[in-house]
Amino acid sequence: MIYLAAYNFDWSVVTDRWRLFVTGAWVDLWVASIGFALACALGLFNALLRTSGLPVLSLPSFLYVQVMRGVPLYVLILWVYFGVANITGITFTSFQAIVIALALTGSGYTTEIFRAGLGAIDRGQMEAARSIGLSRVRTYGHVILPQAFRIVVPPLGNTFVGLLKGATIMAVIAVPDMVFLANELNVTLFTPFEVFAAVAALLVVMVLFFSALVYLLERRLQIA
């Protein structure tokens, strides 16, 4: 194999196409956000099953969490996109597949967060609300969930950051995110260092921005 004497750094590849990179980063952010929203909904539902006290409901919920946290995201994506598609005949778009995979993997974490949050609310709150005549559903809506909310927000924020990082794997099923676009550029122009450094920098900026946001929220929500 013949190596070139020196690698010519050409950052104009990145600076001339900064819009393309931003567009790609935007895709990552969107996909992570939708996946996260679904993961929260699934996680809350699962946590309620888990805390129901009925083994028929709580056991499947427990197993679900173990499985979702134990299977790599990469495996889940291919399982959804190729595996499930193959046996059911439902052809997911690659965009749908990554969102589903993120929602599944994220819900493993959000379930545990909601469970801990709900568990941290004193039993007396439930008893007091029930004894003044609130129904179970209204007690959850007006008393338990608002209090649990401030406990769960910081760890949920961290889960979002984790999903944002994980979302970059979507390029393997050709969702045109920033990594996919960088790869395309690399194939045509052969500038791997510049394009992947740009992607890395964008990811660091996004992750640090949201981490800082979570940190500030955490301080705001702390109960004095």
Added chain:
Amino acid sequence: MTRIYLSYSYDWSVIPNSIAFFERGLGVTVRIAVLSVIFSLVLGLLVALVRMAPGPIGLIGFLYVQVFRALSLYVYILFIYFGVAAAFHIDFDPITAGVVSLTLLNSAYMAEIYRAAIQAIDAGQREAARSLGLGSIMTFATVTFPQAWRIAIPSLVNQFTDIIKDSSIVAVIGTPDLMYQTIERVSFYQRPFEFYTTVAGIYLVMVLIVAQLASRLERRLQRHLA
């Protein structure tokens, strides 16, 4: 056009026929994960010590943790295997690129685990050791670290489960690990559901074994403290 099949005929016989490939892949996966966890444990401790140093040195440690934690393994692997390799003429083999990536990412996580554990040790321990005449290095090695290590171990072992899961991504650069072998078998047999379900199960079992180990260690270490 969307069609929904009402009956898919499963063929699980492809799995036992591929045992040899799973074994080969599993060997590579375990090797990558174990090497990465060992390197991360050492590098993470160094970073934690740098991070806790006063002044500009501590700032370097802080930046290392913030930046190296913020990247995903996929981006690491592409950047190192293609970017760094081309720019600096380093001919990484895929396994090395995978181990380097996993080590950089996880050393940043582990540094924070170590730091939290070291800071949890009462300052009186260090002061007592120093007043007995131990040097600062001896104090750290014989008094602070052995106690901090106990606190850190369960979290460090849990980090190992993330390494195992993340290691699947090395397949994208053709490392013949468990995931790569599975993808190869899928393209051979055209049975994605059977294969990906099986490989999900294999990763799950590995993760559960390590997690079990972590909780056992935790209980045992707490028994000593009681």
